Amino acid sequence: DGGITQSPKYLFRKEGQNVTLSCEQNLNHDAMYWYRQDPGQGLRLIYYSQIVNDFQKGDIAEGYSVSREKKESFPLTVTSAQKNPTAFYLCASYPWRGSSYNEQFFGPGTRLTVL
């Protein structure tokens, strides 16, 4: 059945290491997004991509990088430049073209803890 998968569910890394979070969707959606959730805060947009090989910075892109080589995949790398990387990371997708009054679909999330 169609959906968004994020792996792993929990991830631990040492400070100073880069780490890549996986996001895959089989919904044939054009757009994909990465959000970060911290306690007591809403979802904040890190990066988004409307189409393969193109992506835009969101509100809190510093310390993160992404790629979009395939429509189905949108991996997020948390680099050592990110000051406070410990958070819950959510990936989402959206049909984009020809869509209105729809919603973004979310994956189950990855909890990243940097020790």
Add this chain to the structure above:
Amino acid sequence: DQQVKQNSPSLSVQEGRISILNCDYTNSMFDYFLWYKKYPAEGPTFLISISSIKDKNEDGRFTVFLNKSAKHLSLHIVPSQPGDSAVYFCAASDIQGAQKLVFGQGTRLTINP
């Protein structure tokens, strides 16, 4: 600058009663609004949406009301059930779709038996 605000971090309601969750926004260009429900350690799931051309949208136990002049929307859940206990996020878009959303901080709803 928080463009979408949910001023109540938490809300506690008796089972069977009405739950009312509120959301305010500052950007007058927002014209599409959504509510998401989120359980701990899971992704948000879509609940209900409303376009600015309407002032009410209903789906089963969930109703969203939009007051454009006050830049305020609310989510009503009637009757409230224990499974409704979750964090609720409102989100807004300045185009007729969910291509780019701005989220509120969330309200944790607890339904007491």
